[in-house]
Amino acid sequence: MNILVTGGNGQLGSELKHIAFQYPQLNCMFTDVEELDITNQDDIISYVEEHNVGLIINCAAYTAVDKAESDIERARIINATAVKNLIKACELSSAKLIHISTDYVFNGEAFCPLKESDQVIPLGVYGLTKLEGEQYVVSSNEEGIIIRTSWLYSSFGNNFVKTMMRLGVERESLGVIFDQVGTPTYAADLAGAIMSIINSNEKLDKKGKVYHYSNEGVASWYDFALAIFELSGIKCIVNPIEASEYPTPAKRPYYSVLNKKKIKNDFNISIPYWRDSLRSCLYEIEKSN
Numbered sequence: 001m002n003i004l005v006t007g008g009n010g011q012l013g014s015e016l017k018h019i020a021f022q023y024p025q026l027n028c029m030f031t032d033v034e035e036l037d038i039t040n041q042d043d044i045i046s047y048v049e050e051h052n053v054g055l056i057i058n059c060a061a062y063t064a065v066d067k068a069e070s071d072i073e074r075a076r077i078i079n080a081t082a083v084k085n086l087i088k089a090c091e092l093s094s095a096k097l098i099h100i101s102t103d104y105v106f107n108g109e110a111f112c113p114l115k116e117s118d119q120v121i122p123l124g125v126y127g128l129t130k131l132e133g134e135q136y137v138v139s140s141n142e143e144g145i146i147i148r149t150s151w152l153y154s155s156f157g158n159n160f161v162k163t164m165m166r167l168g169v170e171r172e173s174l175g176v177i178f179d180q181v182g183t184p185t186y187a188a189d190l191a192g193a194i195m196s197i198i199n200s201n202e203k204l205d206k207k208g209k210v211y212h213y214s215n216e217g218v219a220s221w222y223d224f225a226l227a228i229f230e231l232s233g234i235k236c237i238v239n240p241i242e243a244s245e246y247p248t249p250a251k252r253p254y255y256s257v258l259n260k261k262k263i264k265n266d267f268n269i270s271i272p273y274w275r276d277s278l279r280s281c282l283y284e285i286e287k288s289n
């Protein structure tokens with residue numbers, strides 16, 4: 001099968017590229033905005049037709065959560081309108097779609113892990129535009145699924161893990177938010193899960209289109225930072241602070257732990273605990289330095 005991966009230079013796209021060689025039966029074609037801008041409908045349609053694409057994995061997104069608050073139109077074009085382009089190309093070529101979305105579609109007022117059917121109320125432009133993208137997929141008749149994930153990090157690209165590692169050696173102490181709770185997700189694990197889903201040969205719309213995937217367990221950003229320092233041997237004091245002490249342009253959910261029962265059951269996936277995956281990522285970061 002020919003697979004088009006958009007946003008191929010991002011965290012998730014890079015992790016998919018890293019493991020694609022393990023699946024020689026899948027011909028993965030990785031593109032990013034320079035080669036294939038998903039906001040250009042004609043280009044997307046031609047690419048999918050010319051390369052006989054059978055599946056699109058959409059990893060492309062506008063992910064700058066705070067910047068999106070003042071760059072609404074650009075965020076909407078990439079996170080929502082462009083998803084319509086991908087769906088159109090899928091319709092014309094009978095291709096399937098795996099679309100990636102976010103825990104930021106939730107408002108954070110839940111108190112137990114969020115199911116796919118729970119009410120979505122985004123707090124900011126990023127979450128809102130990602131939700132609009134989801135809605136195009138849900139209302140299309142094409143075969144496809146949405147995978148919502150949370151707190152993504154990787155040895156590729158910039159993310160919370162790398163920021164903490166940089167600040168942890170520069171400073172003696174850091175204040176990190178303790179009253180936002182979720183689950184970190186190692187993008188390598190999500191990439192592996194996506195490949196398992198594709199290989200499972202299960203239909204991609206058999207039990208509803210939305211799935212949740214994060215690593216197992218629960219953490220605050222404070223717990224996450226402590227674990228990063230502990231596992232990488234960085235001596236930096238971490239002080240818990242409230243989100244209100246670290247104001248950002250975009251509001252973020254206080255609680256966005258995802259319930260992953262559906263994806264585990266439907267696709268027979270086992271998911272690693274977040275601290276174990278963090279250890280694996282730190283090992284990869286160390287290897288690349």
Ligand SMILES: NC(=O)c1ccc[n+]([C@@H]2O[C@H](COP(=O)([O-])OP(=O)(O)OC[C@H]3O[C@@H](n4cnc5c(N)ncnc54)[C@H](OP(=O)(O)O)[C@@H]3O)[C@@H](O)[C@H]2O)c1
Pocket residue numbers: 006007008009010011012013031032033034036037038039058059060061062063078082100101102103130148149150151152153157
């Ligand atoms: N990062 C997180 O914490 C997080 C959490 C939950 C869900 N997610 C979702 O997970 C998915 C993957 O996230 P990620 O962290 O891998 O994102 P990422 O590292 O920001 O990668 C996204 C990629 O898409 C590219 N892109 C932007 N506009 C494009 C366009 N018009 N056409 C083609 N490519 C374009 C970006 O290029 P530029 O860098 O040049 O813009 C970048 O290479 C996204 O759907 C995201 O919303 C992420």
